Amino acid sequence: MPDDDFAVPSEASLLAQRVDQLFRMSRPQGRVWTDDELAEHLGHERPDARITGDYLRELRTGRQANPPAALLASLAAFFGVEISYFFDQAHTDRVAYQLAVLEQLHNVGVRGAGSPPHRPPKSRRNP
């Protein structure tokens, strides 16, 4: 019997899962991003960091276990989450839930959304 059936996921693989989940569920600019596309995008923002698609792939599969904090911060900002998403399971769960709801709303075709202010707005003069 393979003993990893009962193994508690290590921190490294948890991090990998969380990074991978963002790639799968978050859609910046309304679309899924590949490792290479994101590496290129981040490369424009931080040319000195030299992030490659291969590196991101390794991060998602757990082969790269210790990414620099600055990279995690960039990933969080790019995918629209807080950096604690990577470290706090409760936060991870909330984000996953909200991304799933967002996906469903997108699938049913949201055509409009808005909210009223607390008070009726003051009438405007013609500018």
Place this chain on the structure above:
Amino acid sequence: MLIRQRLVDRLTHGRRLKNLRRTAHALVDALDLPADGDITTVLDRVGAQRGRPIQLIPMPMSHSGACGLWIATREGDLVFHESMTSPRHQDHIIAHELAHMLCGHAGIEAIADESARLLFPDLDPDLVREMLGRSGYQNHDEQEAEIVATIMLERLVRPAPAEAPAEASEGDDAMALARIDRSLRR
């Protein structure tokens, strides 16, 4: 000269408000609300007029800075409203959102940050907008919706001044239809 311009402005503004009110009355008239109705009656009538179900979703919203939110989907309309407030205030919030539908308001600007934060507190509002695409209201829409909502709620308390008395049987039919419609939806 300046004073004259101000007078003209005020007159124009007054005329616009008057037009808004006239339109608002016409929109509410078309719902043919019974005097003994309540907010569910309005909900059913607006839903029937649009030919799509409207679902109310009460939730605590105070942290978001908004008290109501309408989301139109292909299948139907969802109205989120503050649950931690008086029933009267809840009715007003719901009426306001229904008024947006009646006025035919569609999103013009992007979904406001507070609306995005309300439903997706842990996501960047920019991401929410990008994943959903567009929507929100302009100030003018807010004013129009508020006027229609107010007239709607007034109408539930006291019937419209009868200009042409409606035929009783017609009203009964409409009420029966609304009842059937309601029971079908449950």
